[in-house]
Amino acid sequence: MRPALESLCEEVDQLFDPGITQQQVSGSPLATAGAARLRKLEKALKVLHDWAGMPSATPVAAFVLLTAPPGRPALLRLLAAALRLPASDFIAGAVANANTTPQFRAGVAKLSTGAFVALAENAAKASGVALLQVYAFFLTVIRTEALHAASRQLAALGEALTQASGAGPPAVEAGAEQQDRRQALGIVAATFLGFTYGLLGAITRSQLVGAPESLHATPSQPLVAELVRALESSQVLEQAARVLVLVLVGEANPSTPAESEGAFRLFIYLHGNLSALASVLGFGDSEAAAATGARLRRALCGRCVTHATLCLGLSTLAAVDGGSLYGLDEIVRSPAVRAAAGSGNSVVAAGAGRDTLMTMLRLLETAPEPTPQRPCRRVVFSIALRAGRLDVTASAAAARERGNDPSPQPAAAFCNTLGSVAAFAFAAAALQLYPPDPTGGWSAATDLEAEVELWRLGVSALRWALPWLPAVRLQNHCRCLEEAWLKAERNSELAAYSDPLRLPPSPSRPVAAALSGGLLPCLEYLLRGAGRDPGGWQAAAVRELVWIGERFAPLLAYGDADEAAALVATLGKLLRRAQADPRVMDGVWDHRGNFCHAVLSIVSGLNPSVDGVQNRLGDRSAPEGALEAPGPEPVAAAADAVEAAP
Secondary structure, three states: HHHHHHHHHHHHHHOOOOOHOOOOOOOOOHHOHHHHHHHHHHHHHHHHHHHHHHOOHHHHHHHHHOOOOHHHHHHHHHHHHHHHHHHHHHHHHHHHOOOOOHHHHHHHHHHHHHHHHHHHHHHHOOOHHHHHHHHHHHHHHOOOHHHHHHHHHHHHHHHHHHHHHHHHOOOOOHHHHHHHHHHHHHHHHHHHHHEEEHHHHHHHHHHHHHOOOOOOOOHHHHHHHHHHHHHHOOOOHHHHHHHHHHHHOOOOOOOOOOOHHHHHHHHHHHHHHHHHHHHHHHHHOOHHHHHHHHHHHHHHOOOOHHHHHHHHHHHHHHHHHHOOOOOOOHHHOOHHHHOOOOOOOOOOOOOHHHHHHHHHHHHHHHHHOOOOOOOOOOHHHHHHHHHHHHHHHHHHHHHHHHOOOOOOOOOOOOHHHHHHHHHHHHHHHHHHHOOOOOOOOOOHHHHHHHHHHHHHHHHHHHHHHHOOOOOHHHHHHHHHHHHHHHHHHHOOOOOOOOOOOOOOOOOOHHHHHHOOOOOHHHHHHHHHHHHHHHHHHHHHHHHHOHHHHHHHHHHHHHHHHHHHHHHHHHHOOOOOHHHHHHHHHHHHOOOOOOOOHHHHHHHOEEEEHHHHHHHHHHHHHOOOOOOOOOOOOOOHHHHHHOOOOO
């Protein structure tokens, strides 16, 4: 490794010799370099590129190589030379014979961008003081306008791909030559897509390392602000997405080249991470961070990015459920798009399929108001429902296969595990049905069926998908259910029920939708499971659903008689358990931390006298030593008091 680095630095110094570069008014020094120098550069770069993929290439080693002499100046200068090399030279090198100057030139440029990205991805995994210096290095790279240079290269490639796509089938005598050129365009496109998405991915991941699930990370504000400015001014995401779609359109072979397929995967991961970063910024306490997050969201909503995301996402979705493609049938059903999207794999089993759907949902949810680039709210709602149903079906099948209910996983940063699509799909669908500004467009007030479908997804996700996710996502989902109910109540003609003994003849819309969505049997299942394990995920869900207490009477009154009877029977057993444990009745009221108190809060909607009990408990201080009395803990006592409900 050391001899290769020394050789690389020596050749780069000679490549940028002042006596030579002064003769070049513009362009890249690689364009005039001889075969001997290019061969030495290629050899040294290959060693560096291969080393970056080895276990010995630790984040610290990559960080030192990128941020300290002699590696830093050599790699930055070589990257600039590669990005300034005309796209025509890349294409000529891709079709040239082996061991020729054009082939060496294109190889050096390709290895320069590839090695740089490989080192950047490793360095982004650093921590502590080293990560802060990596931030500074990324800031330098952005300020050198590397993204602007990549955008210009991608724009030139886009024009070449457009001409190649419009040329039609090649004539017999020119068939081989034209086919070689198309393949060369695909290879060069994959090179620049890999560099663009790889570099942006490394920068973005460095901002999401260790970000908690609750989205309260504090990214490096100067770096993120500079990144957003570069994305806005360079339009590199739009140019890259345009090239990606053109490669798909021009690819006649169903088996997508490995390099192109890697670029498609990077597209999905990058835009998913950028959307997550925008969410992190939006949930921050700083107004500047929120404004930066809003600008990042707008940068992700361009016409080409939206089109590419829909093509890949709908291909994954339709391959499983066979549903509508919303007018994109020709391109989405093409063999190249299906291969790139991994449509042959079920979204259930393949993590890549979930990543594709999550990226599509994040992009569509990013801007709630319709734009010329984005489908209308009704279409986004439909897409979200379909994606959520697939994930619920997958989660249910996985749970049945295991023979028991999974437990929530520890909190992790933006992991697209089983169940994540369903949770996010419900939130995205609810935002379309109840947007912050509903003026114009689709109105939920005229679509009761949509509300029913929303609740079916939300309830089934709570029953089957949420157990696979970290506990904080379970809490967020229950809060989303409450927000959807409150927004539906505001749109309902019937006011909230003030007297459970004087209910109107028909239920309000939120009650009707929740009942049709299966809320009662789901709630009974959660209570029954919580009775068996008061410390499990079902009990955690019940503690987050105490808001149902205010709506409990109409739910039982208008619900199916058998479902309501089963729920009341389970509640009766749980209430007897609570009464059997003096620490439940005498302790400090805490429905967020005590499952039995949560049950009492829910039941309080049926009997006003329970409100009095709750108020008295809430005003009472815990007797000294009450919670430290001998015997099992309250959770264990509740579990052992009586047999669990059937």
